[in-house]
Amino acid sequence: GAGVSQSPSNKVTEKGKDVELRCDPISGHTALYWYRQSLGQGLEFLIYFQGNSAPDKSGLPSDRFSAERTGGSVSTLTIQRTQQEDSAVYLCASSPPTPNTGELFFGEGSRLTVL
Amino acid sequence: AQSVAQPEDQVNVAEGNPLTVKCTYSVSGNPYLFWYVQYPNRGLQFLLKYITGDNLVKGSYGFEAEFNKSQTSFHLKKPSALVSDSALYFCAVRDRGYSTLTFGKGTMLLVSP
Numbered sequence: 001g002a003g004v005s006q007s008p009s010n011k012v013t014e015k016g017k018d019v020e021l022r023c024d025p026i027s028g029h030t031a032l033y034w035y036r037q038s039l040g041q042g043l044e045f046l047i048y049f050q051g052n053s054a055p056d057k058s059g060l061p062s063d064r065f066s067a068e069r070t071g072g073s074v075s076t077l078t079i080q081r082t083q084q085e086d087s088a089v090y091l092c093a094s095s096p097p098t099p100n101t102g103e104l105f106f107g108e109g110s111r112l113t114v115l
Numbered sequence: 116a117q118s119v120a121q122p123e124d125q126v127n128v129a130e131g132n133p134l135t136v137k138c139t140y141s142v143s144g145n146p147y148l149f150w151y152v153q154y155p156n157r158g159l160q161f162l163l164k165y166i167t168g169d170n171l172v173k174g175s176y177g178f179e180a181e182f183n184k185s186q187t188s189f190h191l192k193k194p195s196a197l198v199s200d201s202a203l204y205f206c207a208v209r210d211r212g213y214s215t216l217t218f219g220k221g222t223m224l225l226v227s228p
Contacts, residue, residue: 004158031214033215033216035218040220041220042205042218042219042220042221043159043205043218043221045215045216045217045218048214048215050214055214056214056215091158091159093159101147101164101166102147102149102164102209102216103149103161103164104159104161104216105161106151106158106159106160107158108156108157108158109158
């Protein structure tokens with residue numbers, strides 16, 4: 001597709017369950033980012049991929065969070081043993097290869113609600 | 116380290132009046148600066164960016180922003196607000212030595228008819 005695609009758009013789960021969120025970036029974009037948006041917290045950086053490697057995963061809040069990217073394309077963010085504080089909108093963004101001034105192209109997000 | 120501050124949670128302006136949404140930043144080197152807009156239940160859309168050159172940058176939908184290095188600011192402006200401009204606005208910064216954008220907490224702009 002023409003833009004960044006994320007699925008599911010909405011996910012309601014019970015505390016303690018695992019969830020997977022998927023991001024399909026714009027074709028040819030080598031960089032991929034995950035951010036989390038919580039009410040009143042702005043956008044919180046989670047992890048950055050360049051190709052299939054993650055040179056910066058400093059924003060992952062705990063070891064319950066992990067992400068992978070395969071084939072330099074699709075990425076999956078996995079949250080294990082979900083907690084209520086994980087409820088947020090998870091945004092994925094991609095950007096083209098160098099020269100890269102940092103402009104990001106965002107998907108519409110996956111809204112996660114943990115009951 | 117890099118950081119962004121948006122001091123106003125909300126800005127209210129009447130349609131037709133000029134608007135300003137404030138942003139200040141902190142980086143160790145030279146910044147790339149961005150504004151994004153988010154409409155309800157949508158992802159973020161790019162508005163404009165400052166990379167180098169002219170301190171006044173123009174972007175989508177009639178918005179502009181002025182880079183002020185001495186004040187470390189990058190305020191978003193529009194001469195005449197529209198009701199349809201009502202949305203959540205995010206300022207972001209990237210130090211040229213970094214690979215990631217750091218975003219502010221966002222400012223809700225409400226334009227009344």
